[in-house]
Amino acid sequence: MSRRPLRRLAEALLSLAAFLVAWKILTVATGTPPYILPPPEAVGASALESIGSGVLWDHAAATLLTIVLGFGLGAATAIGVGIGLGKSLVIERVLSPYIVAAQAVPVLALAPLLDIWFGGGLFSRILVCALIVFFPIAIATMVGIRSADALLREMLRSLGATPGQVTRRLEIPSALPVIFGGLRVGVTLSVIGAVVAEWVSAGTGLGVLINIADQGLFDTPLMFVALAALAIIGLAFYGLVAFVERRLVQPA
Amino acid sequence: MAAGSAQATSGVRTDAGLAVRLSAVRHVFTGPQGELVALDGLDLAVSAGSFTAIIGPNGCGKSTLLRLVAGLLIPTAGSVTLGDGAEAAPPRAGDGRTGLAFQQPRLLPWLTTLDNVALPLALDGVPPAARTARARLALERVGIAGAAGLRPRELSGGMAQRAGLARAMVTDPPLLLLDEPFSALDALTREAFDAELQRLWMERRRTVLLVTHSVSEAIRLADRIVVMTARPGAVASVLQVDLARPRPVQLTEPAAAEIDRAVRATLAEVHPPELAPWSGEAAS
Amino acid sequence: MSPRRLATATLGLVLVACTSPSPSPTDPASPAASGSAAEHRQVRLLLGFRPDVQFAPFYLAQQAGYFADAGLEVTIEHSDDVLPLVADGQAEFGVADATDLMIARTAGIPATYVSTLYARFPVALMGSPDFVPSEPAELAGLRIGTPGRFGSSWHALLAVLDAGGLSLDDVAIREYPAFNQVEGLLNGDVDLITGFRVNEPLQLEAQGFEAELLTVDELVPLPGPGIVVGDELLDEDHELVRAFAAAVAQAQEVIAVNPDVGLQAAIEAVPAIGENPDTARAVLEASIDVWRGDVERATGVIVPEVWASGYDIMLGLGFIDGSIPVDEMYDSVLGGDPTLLRGSG
Numbered sequence: 001m002s003r004r005p006l007r008r009l010a011e012a013l014l015s016l017a018a019f020l021v022a023w024k025i026l027t028v029a030t031g032t033p034p035y036i037l038p039p040p041e042a043v044g045a046s047a048l049e050s051i052g053s054g055v056l057w058d059h060a061a062a063t064l065l066t067i068v069l070g071f072g073l074g075a076a077t078a079i080g081v082g083i084g085l086g087k088s089l090v091i092e093r094v095l096s097p098y099i100v101a102a103q104a105v106p107v108l109a110l111a112p113l114l115d116i117w118f119g120g121g122l123f124s125r126i127l128v129c130a131l132i133v134f135f136p137i138a139i140a141t142m143v144g145i146r147s148a149d150a151l152l153r154e155m156l157r158s159l160g161a162t163p164g165q166v167t168r169r170l171e172i173p174s175a176l177p178v179i180f181g182g183l184r185v186g187v188t189l190s191v192i193g194a195v196v197a198e199w200v201s202a203g204t205g206l207g208v209l210i211n212i213a214d215q216g217l218f219d220t221p222l223m224f225v226a227l228a229a230l231a232i233i234g235l236a237f238y239g240l241v242a243f244v245e246r247r248l249v250q251p252a
Numbered sequence: 253m254a255a256g257s258a259q260a261t262s263g264v265r266t267d268a269g270l271a272v273r274l275s276a277v278r279h280v281f282t283g284p285q286g287e288l289v290a291l292d293g294l295d296l297a298v299s300a301g302s303f304t305a306i307i308g309p310n311g312c313g314k315s316t317l318l319r320l321v322a323g324l325l326i327p328t329a330g331s332v333t334l335g336d337g338a339e340a341a342p343p344r345a346g347d348g349r350t351g352l353a354f355q356q357p358r359l360l361p362w363l364t365t366l367d368n369v370a371l372p373l374a375l376d377g378v379p380p381a382a383r384t385a386r387a388r389l390a391l392e393r394v395g396i397a398g399a400a401g402l403r404p405r406e407l408s409g410g411m412a413q414r415a416g417l418a419r420a421m422v423t424d425p426p427l428l429l430l431d432e433p434f435s436a437l438d439a440l441t442r443e444a445f446d447a448e449l450q451r452l453w454m455e456r457r458r459t460v461l462l463v464t465h466s467v468s469e470a471i472r473l474a475d476r477i478v479v480m481t482a483r484p485g486a487v488a489s490v491l492q493v494d495l496a497r498p499r500p501v502q503l504t505e506p507a508a509a510e511i512d513r514a515v516r517a518t519l520a521e522v523h524p525p526e527l528a529p530w531s532g533e534a535a536s
Numbered sequence: 537m538s539p540r541r542l543a544t545a546t547l548g549l550v551l552v553a554c555t556s557p558s559p560s561p562t563d564p565a566s567p568a569a570s571g572s573a574a575e576h577r578q579v580r581l582l583l584g585f586r587p588d589v590q591f592a593p594f595y596l597a598q599q600a601g602y603f604a605d606a607g608l609e610v611t612i613e614h615s616d617d618v619l620p621l622v623a624d625g626q627a628e629f630g631v632a633d634a635t636d637l638m639i640a641r642t643a644g645i646p647a648t649y650v651s652t653l654y655a656r657f658p659v660a661l662m663g664s665p666d667f668v669p670s671e672p673a674e675l676a677g678l679r680i681g682t683p684g685r686f687g688s689s690w691h692a693l694l695a696v697l698d699a700g701g702l703s704l705d706d707v708a709i710r711e712y713p714a715f716n717q718v719e720g721l722l723n724g725d726v727d728l729i730t731g732f733r734v735n736e737p738l739q740l741e742a743q744g745f746e747a748e749l750l751t752v753d754e755l756v757p758l759p760g761p762g763i764v765v766g767d768e769l770l771d772e773d774h775e776l777v778r779a780f781a782a783a784v785a786q787a788q789e790v791i792a793v794n795p796d797v798g799l800q801a802a803i804e805a806v807p808a809i810g811e812n813p814d815t816a817r818a819v820l821e822a823s824i825d826v827w828r829g830d831v832e833r834a835t836g837v838i839v840p841e842v843w844a845s846g847y848d849i850m851l852g853l854g855f856i857d858g859s860i861p862v863d864e865m866y867d868s869v870l871g872g873d874p875t876l877l878r879g880s881g
Contacts, residue, residue: 160346
């Protein structure tokens with residue numbers, strides 16, 4: 001059992017090495033100046049420096065906080081609303097227009113309004129993040145709830161299950177695979193949401209660091225470091241959701 | 253009617269179970285395509301503790317009939333009651349008086365077999381220790397005690413169907429409704445299961461309504477066979493089965509052959525286009 | 537987690553990042569009609585932000601044919617990444633802050649400042665007279681609104697704090713990434729804001745807010761915004777750069793004498809400016825004042841003393857590390873003796 005993870009690690013490292021080599025070849029072959037596309041070693045040096053000085057962690061921690069709280073708030077609300085939408089056609093008819101309309105307005109446009117209404121700061125950033133993850137999770141939940149097997153539903157009814165029991169014992173477990181699909185999408189969106197929120201309401205964070213590196217310090221390697229940190233955070237959270245899914249959801 | 257028409261050999265409790273009565277039952281389904289009259293003018297009395305088979309081809313309304321008795325549907329007209337005399341009342345799903353087993357196992361895929369069988373008890377709020385014990389007992393009775401920790405996808409078709417049966421019986425209901433429980437299994441397994449069902453029923457008498465489209469299964473198991481008409485369904489005729497129990501899988505008595513012929517004749521009479529032989533004239 | 541996904545995601549992110557410094561093209565003005573278009577060299581000019589009446593000299597140079605006379609057909613676009621794009625040759629000319637150029641050049645971006653647009657440093661601190669201090673040291677304890685922690689406003693703010701012996705810990709900074717710090721001042725969330733002396737004060741006045749200004753260049757001499765080009769273009773075609781800068785300087789001088797000409801050119805290029813002509817004219821007149829400074833130097837000339845002192849301030853604040861000397865950062869293409877006064881040389 002210890003050979004498979006080892007082999008996977010080797011595969012991952014090998015593909016990462018190949019990626020870095022391709023990147024280096026790209027910079028050399030196209031002759032792109034380092035302030036447009038820095039070579040991997042420049043980004044690596046910048047990464048070491050910003051990790052050592054603690055700058056990277058300070059900003060990453062702020063973004064992580066926004067992501068965790070924003071995703072938590074957004075996902076919890078979305079699942080609750082999604083259950084309502086799934087169970088009741090009336091609720092769906094009434095709420096759908098507002099939900100879809102809110103989704104159609106780009107978050108980048110809504111974010112400054114939220115920032116003003118909620119006085120800037122962490123809460124408005126969490127709200128922006130929650131808003132961006134809401135829709136895919138709510139819709140996934142709704143679809144999942146509705147996908148509950150009609151035959152099983154009849155079986156539960158024959159046992160006298162209350163609507164609440166049907167939700168808890170049939171609809172939610174049936175919906176879990178689809179809900180987790182929505183959560184996977186949502187968690188990667190939450191990274192975008194956190195960055196958008198930071199661009200609007202400033203403070204500390206990897207989105208802010210990107211701006212400062214790009215327009216304040218003209219330090220393109222540092223900008224890439226921030227981007228890479230965001231990518232790693234996104235991957236990590238995605239992996240976390242997939243891990244939880246493997247624990248909670250039985251394969252069909 | 254007369255209770256205990258079946259003569260058993262030993263160790264039997266008679267008169268357990270609920271009587272069932274359907275009077276002038278009419279049931280209509282309304283849908284986007286318009287109205288469908290599934291049953292009309294159906295009268296049926298089932299005595300407590302008896303084993304009744306209901307037979308007819310698909311579409312005759314026998315599943316609808318079962319659901320009315322299970323309390324899953326309320327008749328458009330007429331009445332359905334369970335029990336005798338002062339205790340007679342319309343059926344209500346989940347009141348513990350009825351156990352229902354389906355053609356498919358209908359097990360929740362994310363629960364173990366044990367938890368699936370214990371489900372009716374969990375819904376009723378029975379504490380975990382008690383319901384685990386009773387579920388294990390039910391699994392033993394249907395012979396799959398070893399499957400307790402398995403998930404439904406790990407069970408064979410026959411084992412899953414037995415689990416469904418165990419679930420129907422875990423609350424020890426006085427009325428058992430079986431909707432073609434073995435028709436999805438192969439014929440050999442079906443015969444074996446029929447024998448087991450007979451054994452279970454003889455251990456502990458309860459009222460059983462078995463919907464089937466197998467004439468031989470009906471004769472193997474039932475005290476009475478109810479033949480249904482084509483849609484809209486009603487009772488075409490009721491045939492008594494006075495054969496001794498326990499009945500073997502292959503019934504060679506002449507009386508059995510006679511009942512078989514009579515049932516088929518009635519079936520051919522009320523469902524001519526489908527059940528008439530291809531060569532030769534159709535029954536009128 | 538598939539390793540392939542790791543690589544693909546990161547590569548995708550890198551590729552996205554590479555394509556990110558791209559300007560948003562808006563071409564409000566059409567090229568001048570004079571001369572045959574085929575002879576003119578097509579060049580791109582990158583301006584920061586949105587179109588504004590302060591860019592009137594460029595619009596006028598386009599419409600009155602000054603660019604055409606210099607053999608140029610200029611397309612005006614807007615971008616947040618002027619310096620890297622100009623250095624890389626993706627655009628020929630740009631307008632940038634001198635302090636930003638110092639940082640960029642030190643960071644390895646080969647762009648050079650070639651002509652001064654604003655002789656005075658245009659950033660000021662402003663607020664109600666109760667809060668505007670006469671001395672930098674009095675800034676202690678105040679709440680200050682600024683767009684962000686980068687750009688000339690930020691450099692100026694730190695320079696002023698430093699001049700008063702204060703650090704960032706002595707004040708409370710509030711950021712306004714949407715550049716709406718005026719709102720913060722109006723609803724009392726901050727005591728002072730940074731802003732362009734030609735812009736925010738007029739906005740405040742329009743809202744009935746009597747603002748007092750603490751202009752930065754009195755306290756800390758920093759060079760103002762100017763025209764920037766990539767080193768490659770400067771080496772290749774010095775004359776082209778000179779001709780461009782001369783055309784812009786000419787337009788500035790014409791507008792200084794006759795602001796309405798500039799206003800008309802701006803409205804022609806960006807009709808939206810015409811919705812508030814009075815405000816636009818006021819901004820333009822204030823801009824003229826900042827372009828020229830209070831000494832009548834020749835338009836566009838670069839003053840080494842101002843650069844030297846600005847460089848030292850930026851060095852002292854830690855924005856640059858001194859590895860690139862100041863005289864490599866600019867090249868005064870319009871030549872001229874910076875000490876000569878206008879009209880005398």
